[in-house]
Amino acid sequence: MHADDRLAAINDRIAHAAKLARRKASEVTLIAVSKTHGADAIEQLLRAGQRHFGENRVQEAAAKWPALREQFPDVTLHLIGQLQSNKAAEAVALADVIHAVDRSSLVTALARAMDGQDRRLPCFVQVNIGEEPQKGGCAIADLPALLAEARGADLPVTGLMCIPPASVDAAPYFALLAKMAREEGLPGLSMGMSDDFETAAMIGSTHVRVGSALFGARAQPEVQ
Numbered sequence: 001m002h003a004d005d006r007l008a009a010i011n012d013r014i015a016h017a018a019k020l021a022r023r024k025a026s027e028v029t030l031i032a033v034s035k036t037h038g039a040d041a042i043e044q045l046l047r048a049g050q051r052h053f054g055e056n057r058v059q060e061a062a063a064k065w066p067a068l069r070e071q072f073p074d075v076t077l078h079l080i081g082q083l084q085s086n087k088a089a090e091a092v093a094l095a096d097v098i099h100a101v102d103r104s105s106l107v108t109a110l111a112r113a114m115d116g117q118d119r120r121l122p123c124f125v126q127v128n129i130g131e132e133p134q135k136g137g138c139a140i141a142d143l144p145a146l147l148a149e150a151r152g153a154d155l156p157v158t159g160l161m162c163i164p165p166a167s168v169d170a171a172p173y174f175a176l177l178a179k180m181a182r183e184e185g186l187p188g189l190s191m192g193m194s195d196d197f198e199t200a201a202m203i204g205s206t207h208v209r210v211g212s213a214l215f216g217a218r219a220q221p222e223v224q
């Protein structure tokens with residue numbers, strides 16, 4: 001299948017899932033996760049009309065996106081991976097949305113970088129929704145305090161993000177994240193990947209992050 005056919009197929013599946021849940025397809029933004037993929041593969045999707053992309057590493061994004069943005073200035077670049085505080089300034093300069101704010105030191109670093117660059121990026125706070133020790137994201141119990149801190153630092157938090165545990169049904173975790181966002185009055189929900197984006201779209205996801213279903217399998221091992 002060509003890139004534009006794959007893109008159309010994913011968009012159709014999102015639209016169908018949204019319709020079943022009595023939502024509008026336009027409420028669900030498809031983020032094409034282009035990590036490990038080169039400019040050629042990305043350009044195929046750009047030419048097919050895709051405009052939201054996700055990268056998980058600042059360095060890789062910095063190497064690929066400035067040139068692509070010159071050709072396609074209306075791109076929205078989402079940084080979806082774990083972020084080190086010492087990369088916050090570079091991340092703020094490069095990206096349009098940050099998806100993995102998960103700790104106090106990063107809130108401080110991002111707020112400082114945004115102040116310094118006079119640029120405010122919408123942010124998602126990542127929740128470790130399955131309480132897995134090896135995973136990023138703030139603990140469920142720590143969320144209210146972290147959100148309070150983000151508000152205090154004037155960090156524009158628009159929603160919550162999660163990566164549910166692998167190999168189990170993701171739906172209960174998506175539902176839990178949706179409930180937490182509702183309770184906190186946050187409109188955004190970044191959840192759903194290649195294997196479960198339709199489920200996520202039905203449960204209220206506003207941003208699905210789809211990599212392999214759009215680009216094919218990744219060759220390089222990834223750093224989570």
Ligand SMILES: *Cc1c(COP(=O)(O)O)cnc(C)c1O
Pocket residue numbers: 033035056080081163193194195209210211212213224
């Ligand atoms: C790689 C990645 C994705 C996309 O994963 P696929 O299973 O390839 O769709 C989504 N979210 C995050 C945070 C990722 O690192």
